[in-house]
Amino acid sequence: MPAAAFTFVRLKYHSGDWDAVDERMPANLLHSLVQYTKVPVDPKEKVVALDSPELFNYPFCYLSGHRLVQFSSTEKQNFTQYVRNGGFVFVDDCNHDIDGLFARSFEEQMRQCFGSSALKKIPKTHPIYSQFFTFKDGPPNTGFELNGWGDDLVHDYLKAIEIKGRIGVLYSNKDYGCEWDYDFRNKRFLAEDNTKFGVNILLYALT
Structure with missing residues (x-):
């Protein structure tokens, strides 16, 4: 694990509505990291522009939205270089829709950055499902x-772009961001803490 405190970075991109989603989710996941692990954390989310060189200072980034994703040339270059250099981006479609605007436009950006076959479904046996907590059936469902x-579907898979055998881009149509978008103090009312898979994602990105 890194000695420095883990920072939850949200990516700001010029198109779409990156800043209109999941406001409480980062604090919720950071609370879970503190609750279940010994990873030191920065308690505040940080927003970093995708076209900024500051991006390369952090091992984990989050990207989400509902609308069009259309990277500028610098954003595309930074995204590609960041992932190829070992960075991890968790991308969550807030529309929960495999044919919606966010999904179609983001997947097109990935084709342009990494090739037409780079984004693939990952099996339920992938290490991310047993990184800390175990999810034998693959990605847990969301209430949405x-x-x-x-799209009125239960997605039984996640997609990913792997670089040298490790996930560089984890892509979800399950809307985890909205699922975890609540005050962490309300977790005590849940029969099962639904942020545990988020802990797996963050630990996978850091190890």
Whole structure:
């Protein structure tokens, strides 16, 4: 683990609505890291522009939204270089929709950055599902899927772009960001803490 405190970085990109989603989610996941692990954390989320060289100072980034994703040339160059250099980006479609605007436009950006076949479904046996907590059935469902939000499908998979055998881009249509977008003090009312898979994601990115 890194000696420095872990920083939850949200990526700011010029298109879309990167700043209109999941405001409480980062604090919730950071609380879970403190609760379950010994990873030192910076308690405040940090926003970093995708076209900024500051991006390369952090091992983990989060990107989300509902609308068009269309990177500028500098954003595309930075995203590609960051991932190829070992960075980890968790991308979550807040529409929960495999045919929605965010999904279609983001997947097109990935084709342009990494090739047409780079983004692939990952198996339920992937190490990310047993990184800390174990999820034998693959990615846990969200309430938005089960209640018929978005495309009215339960997605039993996540997609990823792997670089040298490790995930560099983890891509979800399950809307985890909204699932975890609540005050961490309300977790005590849940039968099961639904942020545990988020802990797996963060630890995978850091190890």
